[in-house]
Amino acid sequence: CHITNSFRRKDRHINIWCDSCHNFCPHSIVPHPEKDPVSLHRIYKTANMGADSSRLFDFAIMTICAREVLEGAIIVGQYRTVLHKSDNWEGDKLKEGLQCITRSALYATALAVVVILAVAIPLGVTTQNLDEKVADIIEGVSKVVAAICILQLSWKIPKWLGLYKSKKEITGDAVVGLTLRSIRFNVMWNIWREVAEVGVFLIPFFLGGKAIAVPLSALAGCVLSAVLGAGIYVANQRMTRKWILAFFMSALTGMLSVGLFVGGCHEFEEVWGETKKVWKIQNQFWAHKRLPMVILKPFGYSASRTQLQIACFWCWLTLLIVGHVWKWYSAKKITEAAELAKRELEEAKLNKDGDNQQLESSDEEEGNFKSEGQV
Numbered sequence: 390c391h392i393t394n395s396f397r398r399k400d401r402h403i404n405i406w407c408d409s410c411h412n413f414c415p416h417s418i419v420p421h422p423e424k425d426p427v428s429l430h431r432i433y434k435t436a437n438m439g440a441d442s443s444r445l446f447d448f449a450i451m452t453i454c455a456r457e458v459l460e461g462a463i464i465v466g467q468y469r470t471v472l473h474k475s476d477n478w479e480g481d482k483l484k485e486g487l488q489c490i491t492r493s494a495l496y497a498t499a500l501a502v503v504v505i506l507a508v509a510i511p512l513g514v515t516t517q518n519l520d521e522k523v524a525d526i527i528e529g530v531s532k533v534v535a536a537i538c539i540l541q542l543s544w545k546i547p548k549w550l551g552l553y554k555s556k557k558e559i560t561g562d563a564v565v566g567l568t569l570r571s572i573r574f575n576v577m578w579n580i581w582r583e584v585a586e587v588g589v590f591l592i593p594f595f596l597g598g599k600a601i602a603v604p605l606s607a608l609a610g611c612v613l614s615a616v617l618g619a620g621i622y623v624a625n626q627r628m629t630r631k632w633i634l635a636f637f638m639s640a641l642t643g644m645l646s647v648g649l650f651v652g653g654c655h656e657f658e659e660v661w662g663e664t665k666k667v668w669k670i671q672n673q674f675w676a677h678k679r680l681p682m683v684i685l686k687p688f689g690y691s692a693s694r695t696q697l698q699i700a701c702f703w704c705w706l707t708l709l710i711v712g713h714v715w716k717w718y719s720a721k722k723i724t725e726a727a728e729l730a731k732r733e734l735e736e737a738k739l740n741k742d743g744d745n746q747q748l749e750s751s752d753e754e755e756g757n758f759k760s761e762g763q764v
Contacts, residue, residue: 446609447602449535449649453590454610455617456542461583462618463549465494468576486572493573497580505588512592513600525660531593532653536705538590539646544712546642547635549621553720643709647702648689654701669693 472478472486547553591603617638624634658664670692675682682690689702 444599445602445605447594447599447606449532450591450594450599450603450606451610451613452535452645452649453538454587454607455613456538456610457583457587457590458611459542459614459617460545461494461498461580462614463621464579464583465490465576466618466622468572486569489569489572490576493576494580497577498584501581501584501588504585505591508588509591509595509600509603512595522660525656527593527596528599529653529656529660531591531599532649532656534590534593536646536650536653539642539649540705540709540712543639543643543646543709544716546621546638547632547713547716548720550624550631550635552631552635553716639713643706643713644688646709647705648686650705651689651691651698651701655695655698658695658697664696667694667696667699 468490469487472483472490478486587607594600594603620634620638624631670676676692682692691698
């Protein structure tokens with residue numbers, strides 16, 4: 390029996406939550422509050438330390454913030470790259486365009502943060518005392534939302550590394566008609582959208598009383614997005630075989646999405662009744678709440694599996710793989726169509742040059758014929 394951070398007191402008896410029994414276990418050896426108050430105080434102190442640490446950090450919040458911050462950074466980076474590579478933006482004009490991108494991103498971020506705080510503070514204050522079942526449902530919703538965010542991140546990583554091409558990238562539509570006004574609007578709108586999405590996705594956490602975990606989790610998410618962004622930048626600049634990094638990062642974030650989705654559905658299962666357990670590993674070494682296997686828990690590992698968990702695992706994993714295959718197939722078709730159009734354009738240019746040469750040769754022959762006739 391393993392003591393965690395849940396306690397209840399009935400008269401003079403202390404019941405302690407047991408991870409193995411998933412109940413307030415009568416087998417737990419608990420000191421009597423009057424005979425051994427020192428030991429009881431030690432138990433409460435240890436449990437409260439665990440409770441405080443778990444309240445201050447939430448893995449799902451970190452993943453949501455990491456995904457949105459990374460997308461916003463990549464949007465800013467793409468606009469800066471377009472300006473650097475464009476022949477129309479040079480010297481003072483280039484400097485002004487880069488400053489416009491930076492200022493627009495900062496203004497949009499500040500405005501979105503203010504709106505998020507205006508919504509989050511009232512929600513956090515008015516929903517402090519929620520029913521336990523409602524809290525479990527909200528936690529399940531938050532994990533499912535985080536799973537959707539990370540799933541989209543897994544699909545976008547190959548595109549950011551340049552493996553999946555889009556029509557705008559091939560045709561160069563992103564550069565045509567680019568002005569300071571369009572830069573300001575597009576950057577502010579996209580950054581506002583990304584940061585505001587963080588607030589929308591965090592609403593279940595505010596309702597569930599986990600607002601205290603947002604600052605530290607958001608900071609960890611920003612650090613994680615900085616690491617991922619640095620990896621993408623280095624790969625685009627130096628790596629020749631980007632598919633290795635794309636496969637690793639897509640697989641890692643994909644399995645993280647699978648783990649969050651399974652965990653969220655299991656929260657619903659605990660509220661409305663668990664399905665039949667398919668297996669349960671009794672050896673404590675393989676317990677998903679203890680080291681070393683707790684490291685694999687965010688990626689979908691569990692020492693026990695219910696029928697719903699297994700179904701959710703394979704369905705979400707199938708969706709992940711099908712999405713990657715579809716993205717790859719669509720990018721392949723776009724690339725093939727662009728190459729075909731390029732070949733047709735080159736052939737048309739060659740045919741036009743050939744026709745011009747024939748016209749020139751025919752004109753020369755006609756001129757020679759006229760000169761012979763005059764002679």
